Amino acid sequence: MSLKQSRRAFVVHAALASMALALLPHCKKKPTGPDEEKKEVIIIGAGIAGLAAAVSLKNAGHKVTIVEASGRYGGRIKTVDMQGYKADFGASWIHGINGNPLYNLANANAIPTVATHYDPSYIFDIDGTEITLDEWLKAEDLLTKLVDLAYDNKDISLEALLDLMVEDISSLSEKLQRVFYGAVRSEIELPYAVDAKDISARALTTNDSFPGNDVVFPGGMGALCDVLAEDLGIRSLYSAGFTRDTTQNLPKIYFNTFATKISYDADKVFVYTNSTSNIDPKRSCVACHAGENASTLDSLQVLSADKVIVAVPLGILKNQNIVFEPALTSDKINAINSLGIGTMNKVFLRFSENFWNSDGYFFQYLKQDHSKIIEFFSPTPTGMSNVIVAVFAGSQAKSIENMDEADLQDLVMNDLKGMFGENIPRPMEMQKTSWHINRFSLGSYPHLKPGATLSACDTIARPLNNKVFFAGDACSSKYMATAHGAYISGVTAANKAGS
Numbered sequence: 001m002s003l004k005q006s007r008r009a010f011v012v013h014a015a016l017a018s019m020a021l022a023l024l025p026h027c028k029k030k031p032t033g034p035d036e037e038k039k040e041v042i043i044i045g046a047g048i049a050g051l052a053a054a055v056s057l058k059n060a061g062h063k064v065t066i067v068e069a070s071g072r073y074g075g076r077i078k079t080v081d082m083q084g085y086k087a088d089f090g091a092s093w094i095h096g097i098n099g100n101p102l103y104n105l106a107n108a109n110a111i112p113t114v115a116t117h118y119d120p121s122y123i124f125d126i127d128g129t130e131i132t133l134d135e136w137l138k139a140e141d142l143l144t145k146l147v148d149l150a151y152d153n154k155d156i157s158l159e160a161l162l163d164l165m166v167e168d169i170s171s172l173s174e175k176l177q178r179v180f181y182g183a184v185r186s187e188i189e190l191p192y193a194v195d196a197k198d199i200s201a202r203a204l205t206t207n208d209s210f211p212g213n214d215v216v217f218p219g220g221m222g223a224l225c226d227v228l229a230e231d232l233g234i235r236s237l238y239s240a241g242f243t244r245d246t247t248q249n250l251p252k253i254y255f256n257t258f259a260t261k262i263s264y265d266a267d268k269v270f271v272y273t274n275s276t277s278n279i280d281p282k283r284s285c286v287a288c289h290a291g292e293n294a295s296t297l298d299s300l301q302v303l304s305a306d307k308v309i310v311a312v313p314l315g316i317l318k319n320q321n322i323v324f325e326p327a328l329t330s331d332k333i334n335a336i337n338s339l340g341i342g343t344m345n346k347v348f349l350r351f352s353e354n355f356w357n358s359d360g361y362f363f364q365y366l367k368q369d370h371s372k373i374i375e376f377f378s379p380t381p382t383g384m385s386n387v388i389v390a391v392f393a394g395s396q397a398k399s400i401e402n403m404d405e406a407d408l409q410d411l412v413m414n415d416l417k418g419m420f421g422e423n424i425p426r427p428m429e430m431q432k433t434s435w436h437i438n439r440f441s442l443g444s445y446p447h448l449k450p451g452a453t454l455s456a457c458d459t460i461a462r463p464l465n466n467k468v469f470f471a472g473d474a475c476s477s478k479y480m481a482t483a484h485g486a487y488i489s490g491v492t493a494a495n496k497a498g499s
Contacts, residue, residue, distance in 0.1 A: 039062045042303055043064060138172070314460075376416070
């Protein structure tokens with residue numbers, strides 16, 4: 001029985017071209033020739049885009065310095081050990097394995113992966129009864145019509161698109177309306193990490209995956225960053241200061257160091273930095289602190305180089321945490337502002353025993369207000385039997401970040417009891433993510449706001465005066481908001497900066 005599909009499988013209308021193995025910069029060192037000038041390049045950000053850029057440049061013989069605001073590498077890829085279960089607090093899936101450079105990276109380094117097929121998954125109505133396959137298929141027919149309608153109404157919001165279908169939706173029974181809105185939540189809002197009013201209908205007409213199965217990592221997706229970091233000479237997730245071995249041309253790594261300003265002229269770039277501990281904590285989300293007028297960030301150290309790659313999350317650019325001199329062009333600022341930042345948060349619960357359907361990948365408990373729906377992912381089919389993950393998106397995801405732990409546990413347990421009965425045990429351990437208030441990310445990943453187009457990604461990625469280059473999941477018009485898109489953008493930026 002299939003009551004669920006991934007939104008990438010649902011909206012795909014064309015296969016994407018495969019990516020060459022050349023996007024594995026760690027596999028083969030390509031030193032500069034005698035007539036090629038070695039360059040000094042500063043990379044701001046040690047997420048997967050920054051790591052990929054650093055490995056590419058290092059392998060080409062260039063001198064690299066990495067500046068990372070947090071005390072760890074990986075960025076929004078973060079794996080946490082929960083009594084043997086490797087919980088991916090951030091990115092956790094590779095979407096499509098055929099030609100995907102991250103899958104190639106995993107295979108080249110013997111990193112295990114497990115395919116997820118989304119089948120079977122289970123949906124429960126408000127009275128606890130299971131939704132049948134026939135009921136799901138009726139809702140799915142209307143979901144297909146919603147996607148088709150998006151092609152003629154790309155610039156409006158998903159919420160406005162749903163308004164255009166009000167007669168079709170009203171023709172359904174109350175139960176089937178709940179199933180339909182539950183499908184909208186699970187297939188569109190949750191994967192994009194945003195509410196219907198904030199995302200463009202255009203998103204339903206795009207595809208950011210490679211062909212083939214989606215896979216997860218039993219040992220955590222952080223293993224991908226580990227192999228890149230090892231190539232750079234970083235030995236610990238929480239290394240301090242820098243690591244350098246001049247005989248191997250390993251980069252300097254500055255952790256807990258915030259880049260405050262980038263200045264550049266025809267000859268050099270200058271990156272002004274400060275210790276992260278000195279940064280005013282009020283300088284976080286513009287939407288949350290717009291009226292606080294945070295002071296300009298002081299600088300304690302200035303680094304200079306030939307080029308700089310800015311590989312920070314879109315939230316940092318939107319919040320103007322880094323000052324640019326000369327200032328960013330108006331078209332780049334407009335492109336940055338045209339994209340939104342979604343928030344997806346997860347709550348991991350570890351139990352003494354597995355009380356849910358052991359063959360199920362996803363579980364959903366329907367609500368009258370579909371914005372309150374929580375989706376549950378079970379790692380059980382991939383090998384972990386006593387952990388279940390509650391997934392929140394958009395405004396609901398933000399609302400749980402400051403919630404009392406006991407209240408949050410009750411919120412999640414109420415849904416689990418609605419699906420599996422009142423006598424289920426309490427969790428032995430609970431951990432949650434808080435990506436919206438995380439000052440190193442200010443959200444999870446980008447999305448198209450109503451009226452925006454993917455060309456904004458190309459504008460953000462465009463270099464400044466062949467001195468300042470950009471990388472990250474907002475710099476890939478083909479693979480926006482994906483880990484593989486961030487990785488590819490890092491390699492692309494490195495190739496341009498090193499030329």
